[in-house]
Amino acid sequence: MKKKLLFILIVVMCHCSGNAQQTKQPAGTNRFTMLVQGGILEGQADNTFAQFQLVGGIQHNAWFYGLGIGADYYANKRSLPIFAAIRKDILNGPRTPFVYADAGYNASWLREREKVNFWGTDYKASGGPFYEAGIGYKFKLAHKMAFGVSAGYSYKQQQEQYNRLVFIDPIFPGTTSDPQPDIFKYQFRRISIKLNCSF
Amino acid sequence: MKKCITLAASLLLLMTFNSCIKDTCSHVSSYTWFEPVYKTTAEVRANIKSGAPRDIKAPGKLFLIGNYIFLNEINKGIHIINNSNPAAPVNTAFIEIPGNIDVAVKGNTLYADLYTDLVTLDISNPLQVVTTSIVDHVFPHRYYGFTPDSTKVIYDWIRHDTTFTADCNNNQWGRPEALFMNTSDVAAFKSIAGGSPTGIAGSMARFALMNNYLYTVGQSQLKTLSIADPQKPVVANTVQLPWGIETIYPFKDRLFIGSNTGMYIFNTANPAAPVQLGTFSHARVCDPVIADDRHAFVTLRNGTTCQGFLNELNIVDITNLTQPVLVKKYDLTNPHGLSKDGDLLLICDGRDGLKIFDAKNVNQLILKKQLRIGNTYDVIAWNGLALVVTSDALVQLDYTNINQVKVLSKLSIAQ
Numbered sequence: 001m002k003k004k005l006l007f008i009l010i011v012v013m014c015h016c017s018g019n020a021q022q023t024k025q026p027a028g029t030n031r032f033t034m035l036v037q038g039g040i041l042e043g044q045a046d047n048t049f050a051q052f053q054l055v056g057g058i059q060h061n062a063w064f065y066g067l068g069i070g071a072d073y074y075a076n077k078r079s080l081p082i083f084a085a086i087r088k089d090i091l092n093g094p095r096t097p098f099v100y101a102d103a104g105y106n107a108s109w110l111r112e113r114e115k116v117n118f119w120g121t122d123y124k125a126s127g128g129p130f131y132e133a134g135i136g137y138k139f140k141l142a143h144k145m146a147f148g149v150s151a152g153y154s155y156k157q158q159q160e161q162y163n164r165l166v167f168i169d170p171i172f173p174g175t176t177s178d179p180q181p182d183i184f185k186y187q188f189r190r191i192s193i194k195l196n197c198s199f
Numbered sequence: 200m201k202k203c204i205t206l207a208a209s210l211l212l213l214m215t216f217n218s219c220i221k222d223t224c225s226h227v228s229s230y231t232w233f234e235p236v237y238k239t240t241a242e243v244r245a246n247i248k249s250g251a252p253r254d255i256k257a258p259g260k261l262f263l264i265g266n267y268i269f270l271n272e273i274n275k276g277i278h279i280i281n282n283s284n285p286a287a288p289v290n291t292a293f294i295e296i297p298g299n300i301d302v303a304v305k306g307n308t309l310y311a312d313l314y315t316d317l318v319t320l321d322i323s324n325p326l327q328v329v330t331t332s333i334v335d336h337v338f339p340h341r342y343y344g345f346t347p348d349s350t351k352v353i354y355d356w357i358r359h360d361t362t363f364t365a366d367c368n369n370n371q372w373g374r375p376e377a378l379f380m381n382t383s384d385v386a387a388f389k390s391i392a393g394g395s396p397t398g399i400a401g402s403m404a405r406f407a408l409m410n411n412y413l414y415t416v417g418q419s420q421l422k423t424l425s426i427a428d429p430q431k432p433v434v435a436n437t438v439q440l441p442w443g444i445e446t447i448y449p450f451k452d453r454l455f456i457g458s459n460t461g462m463y464i465f466n467t468a469n470p471a472a473p474v475q476l477g478t479f480s481h482a483r484v485c486d487p488v489i490a491d492d493r494h495a496f497v498t499l500r501n502g503t504t505c506q507g508f509l510n511e512l513n514i515v516d517i518t519n520l521t522q523p524v525l526v527k528k529y530d531l532t533n534p535h536g537l538s539k540d541g542d543l544l545l546i547c548d549g550r551d552g553l554k555i556f557d558a559k560n561v562n563q564l565i566l567k568k569q570l571r572i573g574n575t576y577d578v579i580a581w582n583g584l585a586l587v588v589t590s591d592a593l594v595q596l597d598y599t600n601i602n603q604v605k606v607l608s609k610l611s612i613a614q
Contacts, residue, residue: 042220043221043222044220044221045222075222121550153219153220181229182226182227182229183226184224184226184227185226185227186224187223187224189219189220189221189222191220
C-alpha cells in the first residue's frame with residue numbers, strides 16, 4: 001500500500017513539476033494555486049466533526065494538481081491526512097461545477113484522551129490509506145480568487161496496538177511466550193462537506 | 200454537461216447508501232489455549248522422583264535452603280540446583296510433579312502441590328528424593344474441571360496459539376473446553392525461601408512454614424496443616440477468606456496474607472488455628488506483601504489479571520496489628536515481588552528491573568541502586584545475596600556493598 005501511495009505522490013509531483021516548467025508558456029495556462037478548505041465530516045459517529053485542509057498545486061487550464069495536508073477530527077481519533085489532490089472544472093466561466101479526488105496517507109495524530117484504554121506496553125498508533133472523491137461548485141472572483149463548496153465521500157484508516165501485560169495467576173498453568181499485540185483497526189467512511197477558498 | 204450531471208447524481212446516490220458511511224473497528228487479538236494431556240494418577244505418582252536435569256523454561260517459585268535451590272517449573276515439577284557456589288550454580292536434577300506451582304522446604308522435607316493434592320518428599324538426598332505422603336484435595340481451587348475421572352491427572356498441556364478478529368464492541372472470549380489465557384509478556388509468579396530448618400518465604404509464595412505448621416492459601420481459604428511429623432502432614436484447620444487471596448508471608452507469630460483487595464493479618468498464637476487481627480484495604484490490584492516488626496510493605500500493580508490502575512508501593516504501619524494504617528505511597532512502574540534485608544528494601548519493578556531502596560526512614564525511601572536486568576518478578580534477599588527471577592534468567596547478586604552490586608551468576612531460562 002505504501003508503495004502505491006508513493007507512486008501516486010510521485011506521479012502528481014511530476015505533473016506539478018512539468019506544469020510548473022511550462023509557466024513560460026502563454027500566461028494563464030499554468031498558475032500556482034493555494035487551496036484552503038474547512039468543513040465537516042458526517043458519518044456513523046454520533047457527532048459532526050471538523051476538518052481542515054491546505055492544498056498547494058498547479059492550476060493548468062481546467063485541471064488542478066496539488067499536494068495537501070489536513071487535520072481530521074472525526075470520531076475522536078484525530079489524524080493528519082497527507083494527500084495528492086486532483087480536480088477538474090467542468091465549465092469555462094466564472095461559475096463552474098467541478099469534480100475532485102484526493103488520495104494519500106492518513107497519519108495518526110491521536111491526543112492522549114483519544115487513545116484506547118490499555119493495560120500493556122509498547123503502545124503505538126499508526127495511520128492507513130486515505131481517499132476522498134466528490135463534486136463541488138466554484139465561484140471565481142477577481143484577482144484569481146475563488147470560493148467553492150464541495151461534497152464528497154471520504155475513507156480513512158487508523159490503527160492502534162499494544163502488547164498486553166498479563167501476569168498469570170499462580171493457580172493457572174503457566175507458560176512463557178513472546179508478547180502478542182492487541183490491534184485495533186479503524187475504518188471511517190464519511191460524507192465530507194467543505195467550503196474552500198483558492199488564490 | 201449532461202455527463203457531469205449524471206456523474207454528480209450517481210455520486211450523491213452512492214453517498215445516500217447507509218453502508219457507505221459505516222464505521223468499522225476490528226479488534227485483532229492473539230491468545231493461547233492449552234489442551235490437557237492426561238496420565239493415570241498411579242503413573243504420575245510413581246514417577247515423582249529425581250530425574251535428569253531439564254532446561255528451565257517457565258520458572259515459578261523458588262526455595263533456597265542450604266546449598267540447594269528448589270525452583271518450580273510451572274505445572275511440571277521442581278528443578279534442583281546446586282548452589283554451593285552462587286557464582287556458578289549447577290542445575291542438578293528435576294523432580295517431575297505435574298500441576299506443581301508451590302514449594303516449601305523444612306529440614307529434609309519438601310512440600311509441593313500436585314494440582315489439588317499435597318505431596319511430601321524426603322529430600323535427605325536431593326538426587327534421590329522419596330515420596331513419603333500424598334494428601335488428597337488440599338487445594339480444591341486447583342481443580343480445572345477437565346479431568347474426566349478421579350483416576351487421571353493432567354500431565355501436560357499442548358499449546359495452541361490462535362489469532363482472531365472481532366468487532367471492537369463485541370469481543371467473544373467464550374470457547375469450548377480448554378484453558379485460555381491472553382499471552383503477552385506472560386510471566387509466572389515466583390517465590391523464594393530458604394534457611395534452616397525453616398526457610399524464608401518469598402513475597403509471592405502461597406506456602407508458608409512456621410514451627411510445626413504449614414500454612415497454605417487458596418483463592419478464598421487459609422489452610423493449616425500440622426507437620427509435627429514432617430513426613431506426614433495433616434490438615435488441622437481451614438479458615439474461609441474473601442475471594443482473591445494471592446500470597447502469604449510469615450513473620451514471627453504473624454501471617455500476612457495478600458489479596459487483590461487488601462492485606463489480612465493473622466495471629467498464630469494458637470498455631471493450629473490462626474485468628475484474624477486486622478485488615479488493610481486497597482484498590483483492586485495484585486499485591487504481594489512482606490513485613491517487619493513495624494511495617495508491612497505492599498506492592499500494588501495493574502495488569503489484565505490484576506485489573507486496577509495502580510503501580511505503587513504502600514507502606515503500612517502495623518504497630519497496632521488490629522488497625523494497620525497507611526504511612527506512605529511511592530509510585531513505581533509495575534512492581535512485583537519484594538524482599539527486605541535490614542534497612543534495604545529490594546523491589547522487582549517489572550521492566551524497570553530491580554530497585555534497591557534504603558528504607559531506614561519509611562517516609563523517605565532513597566533509591567540506592569537500580570539494576571536493569573530484564574523484567575523482574577520476584578526476589579529474595581538474604582545475607583547480602585539476592586536471588587532474582589527475571590524473564591530470562593535466575594540472577595544472583597552480591598549486594599554486600601550497595602554501591603557496587605555485583606552479578607554473581609545468571610542461570611538462563613531456555614527460550
